[in-house]
Amino acid sequence: MPSETQQRPRQPRPAGKRQPPGRSPAKGQAARTGSRPPQRRRKKKKPFPYQTVILGLVLLVLLGIAANLTNFGQVGKLGRLHVPLWVDKQILHETAGGRPGTKLDGVKDIAIHYVANPGSTAQNNHDYFDQPETQVSAHFVVGLEGEVIQCIPLDEVSYATNDRNKDTISIEVCHPDETGQFNQETYDSLVKLTAWLCDNCGISRKDVIRHYDVTGKPCPLYFVDHPDAWEQFLKDVKKY
Numbered sequence: 378m379p380s381e382t383q384q385r386p387r388q389p390r391p392a393g394k395r396q397p398p399g400r401s402p403a404k405g406q407a408a409r410t411g412s413r414p415p416q417r418r419r420k421k422k423k424p425f426p427y428q429t430v431i432l433g434l435v436l437l438v439l440l441g442i443a444a445n446l447t448n449f450g451q452v453g454k455l456g457r458l459h460v461p462l463w464v465d466k467q468i469l470h471e472t473a474g475g476r477p478g479t480k481l482d483g484v485k486d487i488a489i490h491y492v493a494n495p496g497s498t499a500q501n502n503h504d505y506f507d508q509p510e511t512q513v514s515a516h517f518v519v520g521l522e523g524e525v526i527q528c529i530p531l532d533e534v535s536y537a538t539n540d541r542n543k544d545t546i547s548i549e550v551c552h553p554d555e556t557g558q559f560n561q562e563t564y565d566s567l568v569k570l571t572a573w574l575c576d577n578c579g580i581s582r583k584d585v586i587r588h589y590d591v592t593g594k595p596c597p598l599y600f601v602d603h604p605d606a607w608e609q610f611l612k613d614v615k616k617y
């Protein structure tokens with residue numbers, strides 16, 4: 378018996394001394410593979426950069442999706458928004474040439490226009506827009522007596538502002554003569570409608586533009602010929 382107890386400790390001791398670096402005594406069997414730890418450490422250092430790059434790409438994609446969802450969210454709200462009772466809702470038929478049915482990309486500005494047809498009423502202009510062969514439209518028309526007709530749903534594209542059709546809400550405004558100046562009733566309704574759109578569509582009151590600001594076309598004529606009148610209109614919208 379004494380001879381056995383003396384022989385056993387002599388064999389395990391050398392193996393036990395080589396194993397320990399960083400390992401628990403319970404894994405004593407790994408002592409036979411004392412050369413493995415350095416190889417494993419080298420392999421672990423390489424994968425980290427790849428994982429970081431992949432994580433970065435995933436984050437970029439998620440940020441892009443979030444940015445798009447923000448626009449979709451804004452347009453989605455516009456689709457569910459109820460216009461006030463003073464707006465006569467007469468949405469154009471799907472056959473109307475000026476109603477493509479395309480969703481807006483978002484809304485950045487409200488674009489003001491004049492109908493360029495002296496003496497025509499809001500209803501006249503609505504009915505003109507509602508024809509299959511007419512390739513023009515607007516979200517709203519403000520009439521000679523201050524009446525307001527909605528022609529295009531708030532989340533859809535109208536054909537009024539050229540390259541900015543995709544991200545603007547358009548308002549056509551009637552006028553009694555060729556100067557393009559609006560009646561007081563018409564002007565007051567235009568201020569009220571523009572302010573309501575700013576308040577309810579997530580648009581700053583600074584983001585109200587003329588068709589002229591997009592293409593250089595003299596529209597709305599009176600506000601292009603009289604920049605001071607345009608500035609006053611913007612002030613009236615801000616004050617409303």
Ligand SMILES: [Zn+2]
Nearest residue numbers: 490491588596
């Ligand atoms: Zn215009």
